[in-house]
Amino acid sequence: MSAAQAPVLPVPRAAPRRWPLGWLINWWRSPWRKPRILETLTWLYLTWSIIPVFIAVAFSFNAGRSRSVWQGFSLRWYFTDPVASVWHDPDLHAALFQSLRLAVLTTLIAVPLGVIFAIGIDRWHGRLPAVFNFQMLVSFVLPELVLGVALLFMVTHVLTIIPLGTSGQVIALVTFQVSFPVIIVRARMLSIGSQYEEAAMDLGATPFGAVRRVLLPMLYPAIFVSAVLVFADVIDDFVIVRALSADVSTEPMSVKIYNSARSSPSPALNALATIMLLMSALAIFIGYLVFRRTTRVEGSDGGSALDQLAIQL
């Protein structure tokens, strides 16, 4: 009698467990299950991160004074209210223009300066790039208040020729923001390599001509992206700008919101914040479109443009 001849008994199946949560355990153990928990968590987080802002934007269109009871739609806090709307209140008005002025001036100074720095670093063989990189990384984790205080003392005690207010603010912002164009432009230059420039010089271009007519056009997307980043970032800046503002007239929108959010809140403040949001959003949107377009023309895939933007941040 060999084992083979033994009648094949049906192998008793493992008794199905009649636990009330049995399906849950099976689901948990399945190697092919989709990551539902993580997915839910992610969407919950995204909702949580965006909903409060949406509500704040919605209440800037409230017809009443409340920020929590909806009293009908109106543009009262933007234009129509003759006293307290963003358009008519001189303080809010001034804050809006101060923000724009700072953003435009800083972008115009910081971006060309950053491009020059980036090209300079690239040419300079030695330890300088490492030092520069290190300093920029430190500035990411440096508490902004420390920088604000240091710059304030600098302006009030050493460089007394620089007045507090717009010029002081712009100089401080440029110092802080110049790292964006340097990092982005330099990353782009590394990926371009030096062969195009060398080819141009072989064909008779002067070093300056090679930079101007060959390198710079290839850097345009990077320059543009950094301009957008600087612009949007300056509009949002608070600590440095507040430390170096001279009086009410040089306080931009973020400082205005800080000053009145607790003492005298009104939907006009929400309206101001919404305008600020729109300005950054517009800058980013245009930047994204141009960036995608220019990179696609060059043949690299435009789909990863957002990825690149994210990483470069």
Next chain:
Amino acid sequence: MLWLAVLFLVPFYVVLAIAFGTTDPIFRDPIPVWNPLNWDTSQFQYIFSHIFGADGFFGPPMLRTLLYIGGASLVCLTVAYPVAYFVARFGGRRRGVLLALLIAPFWVSYMMRMLAWVNLLEEDGWVNRFLKAVGLIQAPVSWLSGMPSTVVLGLVYGYVPYMILPLFASLDRIDQNLIEAARDLGASRVETFRRVILPLSKQAILASVLLVSLPMFGDYFTNDLLSGSPRTSMFGNLINDAIGTPGQVSEGAALVVILMVLLIPFMCYYAISTSRASREAG
């Protein structure tokens, strides 16, 4: 380079000179002392003598700073890691949209995001109304007058996006083959995570925790907007209040110096480890 030297190193020297300087007795203006040999340490003695003990009014805010920042960073990590992990590994077709949504908070001003919470947390705000409707509370809670939990929530809400992106970038770089190999060799999901993914992302976790916690040390505005009460004031508030008070400016400078001395090792660690990681990545 000269520009950077002028605008980064010199200002810190000025802070030192003011911190070790004296105060004009009449105008209450700080007088910087430029020569290190003549530095006056009375500000530091004053601060150190008031950290501990009965009249230690600097001690509690400093301790609070550590607790709040520790708590907020921990909450940030528990929120940010799963989200970054999901988008990096399972984003799939919607990855672009998800990424855009993750970046979106960057372009909403910090002040606006705090303003949004001020609106929601008011006495008659939506949070109180919701909790009342659900039956969790009977009377409205005044969230905005010195609740530590509100301040920590504000910090988490404000800084969590800064943590998600570096975590995402690092998790995205992990070779999918390594994960598949681990699964093929019989590791369960949890084991794969614990023994492959977690060790590979350890450096990024550390770096991103530093990236959110160090700036929090200088944060005074979150606190001012969401609490405004001295019961929750932090290191940043101490500095900001001192700088804003005539006669206490050099005390503020001394506080800045103390903060910097405490944080510089961590900042250097962050910079070194991050630049090494990016060099390894290519």
